[in-house]
Amino acid sequence: MAVGIFDSGLGGLTVLDAVAKRLPDVPLVYLGDSAHAPYGVRTPDDIYNLTTAATTRLFDAGCDLVILACNTASAAALRRMQESWVPKDKRVLGVFVPMIEALTERQWGDNSPPREVAAKHVALFATPATVASRAFQRELAFRAIGVDVEAQACGGVVDAIEDGDMILADALVRSHVDALMRKMPSPDAAILGCTHYPLMEAEFQAALGPDVKVFSQANLVADSLADYLTRRPEMVGPGTDAAFLTTGDPKKVSARATQFLRRQITFTAA
Numbered sequence: 643m644a645v646g647i648f649d650s651g652l653g654g655l656t657v658l659d660a661v662a663k664r665l666p667d668v669p670l671v672y673l674g675d676s677a678h679a680p681y682g683v684r685t686p687d688d689i690y691n692l693t694t695a696a697t698t699r700l701f702d703a704g705c706d707l708v709i710l711a712c713n714t715a716s717a718a719a720l721r722r723m724q725e726s727w728v729p730k731d732k733r734v735l736g737v738f739v740p741m742i743e744a745l746t747e748r749q750w751g752d753n754s755p756p757r758e759v760a761a762k763h764v765a766l767f768a769t770p771a772t773v774a775s776r777a778f779q780r781e782l783a784f785r786a787i788g789v790d791v792e793a794q795a796c797g798g799v800v801d802a803i804e805d806g807d808m809i810l811a812d813a814l815v816r817s818h819v820d821a822l823m824r825k826m827p828s829p830d831a832a833i834l835g836c837t838h839y840p841l842m843e844a845e846f847q848a849a850l851g852p853d854v855k856v857f858s859q860a861n862l863v864a865d866s867l868a869d870y871l872t873r874r875p876e877m878v879g880p881g882t883d884a885a886f887l888t889t890g891d892p893k894k895v896s897a898r899a900t901q902f903l904r905r906q907i908t909f910t911a912a
């Protein structure tokens with residue numbers, strides 16, 4: 643009864659951690675494609691090919707339901723996968739919708755027409771590929787009207803986090819927040835639209851100031867998954883073993899993951 647969680651690298655661990663706390667009895671198989679990270683500078687075709695390969699590996703590990711805990715894959719590949727690739731008895735879900743539902747004060751699956759919401763000026767921080775896809779704005783437009791979104795492509799932040807260079811990551815976060823605030827001086831809300839960024843949430847909040855509400859995905863996705871599994875309990879797959887798989891160097895990746903989650907995490911080769 644395993645659920646798969648996929649990211650290009652370590653960022654999806656923020657989602658895994660929240661899901662593990664929310665659903666302690668569900669074995670989770672995590673796959674980080676660190677050999678190919680970052681995805682945020684790749685083309686949509688490249689992201690699609692890498693994401694389908696990783697998702698197949700998670701199906702093979704006994705997961706019928708795979709969460710793309712990667713906004714870049716959710717933005718650039720998910721729709722195409724759902725339309726023409728995902729087998730009938732499997733499900734692949736992304737991380738965008740739970741966050742947009744929270745921002746637009748909606749319950750799970752509320753398909754009523756778009757309406758006005760409290761947040762009027764929203765800052766979106768994401769990878770270059772996610773920003774280029776405009777997937778966030780598209781999903782938001784289905785649910786809310788009158789929201790002004792300013793997006794900032796945060797080049798370099800994922801690389802710095804994957805390399806464990808948190809000083810560089812901090813400097814880059816500050817410079818990306820500065821750049822955003824030159825375009826939108828007073829956002830009401832900020833979306834951390836990359837699962838690596840919760841690892842820098844305190845830095846984003848400090849740079850944005852206390853008046854900006856920061857939305858970060860991990861808990862929102864965990865709640866939404868718990869809700870989904872109560873409705874669709876059969877989607878917990880046949881696998882019984884939790885695992886951490888990486889396409890990168892297991893030793894290096896285990897050390898970084900242990901540092902980020904502050905508990906021992908041991909990756910093996912995917």
Ligand code: DGL
Nearest residue numbers: 653680681682713714837
């Ligand atoms: N964690 C991925 C995301 O949410 C990072 C993508 C990348 O590898 O650039 O977008």
